Amino acid sequence: MYFYAMKILVTAATTLEIQPFIGFLEEFRPTLPANWEIEVLIAGIGMMHTAFNLGSYLALKQPDIAIQGGIAGSFDHNKELGSLVLVAEENLADLGAEDNDQFKDLFDIGLWQPSQAPFTEKSLVNTFNSLPYVPNLPKVTGVTVNLVSGSEPTIARLNEKYIPGIESMEGAAFHYACLTANIPFLQIRSISNYVEIRDKSKWKIPLAVKALNDELIHTIKALVGNQ
Numbered sequence: 001m002y003f004y005a006m007k008i009l010v011t012a013a014t015t016l017e018i019q020p021f022i023g024f025l026e027e028f029r030p031t032l033p034a035n036w037e038i039e040v041l042i043a044g045i046g047m048m049h050t051a052f053n054l055g056s057y058l059a060l061k062q063p064d065i066a067i068q069g070g071i072a073g074s075f076d077h078n079k080e081l082g083s084l085v086l087v088a089e090e091n092l093a094d095l096g097a098e099d100n101d102q103f104k105d106l107f108d109i110g111l112w113q114p115s116q117a118p119f120t121e122k123s124l125v126n127t128f129n130s131l132p133y134v135p136n137l138p139k140v141t142g143v144t145v146n147l148v149s150g151s152e153p154t155i156a157r158l159n160e161k162y163i164p165g166i167e168s169m170e171g172a173a174f175h176y177a178c179l180t181a182n183i184p185f186l187q188i189r190s191i192s193n194y195v196e197i198r199d200k201s202k203w204k205i206p207l208a209v210k211a212l213n214d215e216l217i218h219t220i221k222a223l224v225g226n227q
């Protein structure tokens with residue numbers, strides 16, 4: 001017998017990334033406990049689309065938990081393509097000013113303060129620790145960019161400044177929206193490629209999508225099971 005209601009949002013940039021999960025949900029939804037809802041939002045690629053679409057959704061629907069799933073680039077070449085990570089904190093890694101050959105973010109140039117809400121010491125940290133289930137995955141720092149990194153100087157700069165595990169184009173917008181709206185969240189990423197000089201032939205998108213979707217399905221089943 002289930003006594004409480006639960007609304008869960010699963011969001012991704014593209015349909016391609018979570019198509020298998022969408023298929024699973026069609027069959028799983030009728031078996032959900034009464035008063036449970038699981039919805040999918042395809043928010044679009046990049047921070048602008050994610051911030052607007054997710055912000056609008058959260059304001060209207062106010063889910064209890066939000067999960068962002070997506071593929072990502074790994075800075076760590078020891079991580080296998082198709083492996084999964086949980087993003088513990090996010091950084092906006094290309095919002096700022098160029099000072100000759102130096103990049104300065106908005107904290108460096110004093111336009112933002114390191115602990116202004118919802119930041120914790122310059123990062124968008126997932127500070128929620130009361131979710132009923134958290135996947136047991138390696139926790140990493142994410143950087144979010146508008147321009148996918150594909151040159152040695154850029155990769156070196158990001159490694160030095162943020163010590164990131166992964167790079168995406170939406171993670172920081174997701175953390176920002178959920179922290180601001182006070183909605184507990186998880187960002188699960190599956191490694192499709194290494195962050196390196198662009199060579200799309202080396203990307204393993206189907207492998208990463210399969211791993212991501214298996215994990216999303218497992219996470220939803222665990223959340224329902226842990227109610």
Ligand SMILES: O=C(O)c1cccc(C(=O)CC[C@H]2O[C@@H](n3cnc4c(=O)[nH]cnc43)[C@H](O)[C@@H]2O)c1
Nearest residue numbers: 013045046071072073148149167168169170192195
């Ligand atoms: O063709 C390209 O050069 C290209 C570059 C980045 C992403 C794509 C995609 O088709 C996927 C978009 C989606 O993937 C995430 N993603 C995956 N790997 C990376 C990365 O190394 N750096 C940043 N983002 C990445 C991203 O979140 C996008 O939503 C094609």
